[in-house]
Amino acid sequence: MPKKITREFIEGLPKAELHLHLEGTLEPELKLKLAQKNGIDIGQTTIEDVRKSYDYDSLASFLAVYYPGMNVLQTEDDFYQLALEYLQKAKLNGVRHVEMFFDPQAHLTRGIAFETFIKGYHRACVDAAAFNVDAHLIMCFLRDMPAKSANEVLEMAKPYRDMILGVGLDSDEHHNPPLKFARPYSDAADQGYYTTMHADIDQVDSIEHIKQALEIIEVDRLDHGTNIVENQDLVDWVNQKQLGLTSCPLSNGFVTNDMKGKEIVELMEQGVKVSINSDDPAYFGGYIADNYEALAEKYDLTAEQLVTFAKNSFETSWISDFQKETYLKEIDEFVEKF
Ligand code: HPA
Ligand code: ZN
Numbered sequence: 044m045p046k047k048i049t050r051e052f053i054e055g056l057p058k059a060e061l062h063l064h065l066e067g068t069l070e071p072e073l074k075l076k077l078a079q080k081n082g083i084d085i086g087q088t089t090i091e092d093v094r095k096s097y098d099y100d101s102l103a104s105f106l107a108v109y110y111p112g113m114n115v116l117q118t119e120d121d122f123y124q125l126a127l128e129y130l131q132k133a134k135l136n137g138v139r140h141v142e143m144f145f146d147p148q149a150h151l152t153r154g155i156a157f158e159t160f161i162k163g164y165h166r167a168c169v170d171a172a173a174f175n176v177d178a179h180l181i182m183c184f185l186r187d188m189p190a191k192s193a194n195e196v197l198e199m200a201k202p203y204r205d206m207i208l209g210v211g212l213d214s215d216e217h218h219n220p221p222l223k224f225a226r227p228y229s230d231a232a233d234q235g236y237y238t239t240m241h242a243d244i245d246q247v248d249s250i251e252h253i254k255q256a257l258e259i260i261e262v263d264r265l266d267h268g269t270n271i272v273e274n275q276d277l278v279d280w281v282n283q284k285q286l287g288l289t290s291c292p293l294s295n296g297f298v299t300n301d302m303k304g305k306e307i308v309e310l311m312e313q314g315v316k317v318s319i320n321s322d323d324p325a326y327f328g329g330y331i332a333d334n335y336e337a338l339a340e341k342y343d344l345t346a347e348q349l350v351t352f353a354k355n356s357f358e359t360s361w362i363s364d365f366q367k368e369t370y371l372k373e374i375d376e377f378v379e380k381f
Pocket of ligand 1: 213322
């Protein structure tokens with residue numbers, strides 16, 4: 044195990060990425076290119092101006108930039124290119140397995156057919172196998188839309204069931220508790236989907252929402268969710284179930300002005316299976332290796348601690364026990380050689 048953590052160590056460490064929004068990988072360059080190709084006015088005409096528009100200090104102000112930006116995605120090839128460019132970057136970041144979110148309602152509501160985005164995203168997943176990245180899709184419901192709309196999405200996804208690994212829940216959490224989605228989550232579980240949902244950082248009702256997600260909806264994983272650190276019963280629950288929490292330090296820094304590294308490390312030290320992820324890397328200043336690096340630098344982490352995060356990511360991913368063992372062995376071999 045190296046004493047000093049280097050970029051080479053972080054990038055080489057085999058990792059799974061479990062909290063990544065495909066629409067959040069839209070870099071200013073691709074956004075402008077697609078806007079010009081599709082004749083869409085995004086309000087900016089230079090990469091510099093697009094970059095400047097990526098300016099927010101809360102979840103709400105981020106979402107206000109994020110959703111309109113998706114307008115540039117129009118054709119199956121646009122969705123393919125977005126996903127493939129992310130997967131190529133993930134490869135350079137040492138990602139071996141990825142379970143990626145996408146937001147059907149953000150595209151359906153602007154007239155894009157389900158078939159258009161699912162086929163583009165799925166084709167990118169298939170092509171990523173050629174460079175040894177195992178890529179899967181998680182379909183997110185928008186929590187600020189009605190539960191009925193989530194059920195309609197579930198229905199639309201039926202012909203593509205084998206292209207989608209799980210369901211998630213994102214967008215604005217305020218006044219949109221997990222229980223609002225009890226029906227679509229129960230139907231999704233009946234259809235064999237894995238389930239996860241966002242429990243965003245420092246929400247008005249964080250603890251109540253997390254209780255609903257864990258104890259009533261019974262999700263298989265929790266996205267963000269670091270507020271459980273305030274409640275020992277929830278920490279014990281998560282530990283007993285070996286449930287994964289997907290943390291995103293750079294994203295936390297944007298929406299709350301604090302990477303929440305203290306909480307992340309405290310949870311890890313209590314045995315919680317926390318992983319490190321990039322959330323919306325084009326919007327939050329970095330990909331997964333940048334998240335590991337920022338956390339390690341700011342909180343003076345050891346190589347052992349980074350290895351634990353990487354192992355947690357595979358242990359809480361939705362793969363077979365055999366695949367988990369294979370990846371964990373890869374980590375051990377990497378560490379031994381390093
Ligand atoms: N929280 C809620 N909605 C989101 C997020 C997030 O972290 N990223 C993209 N949509
Ligand atoms: Zn997220």
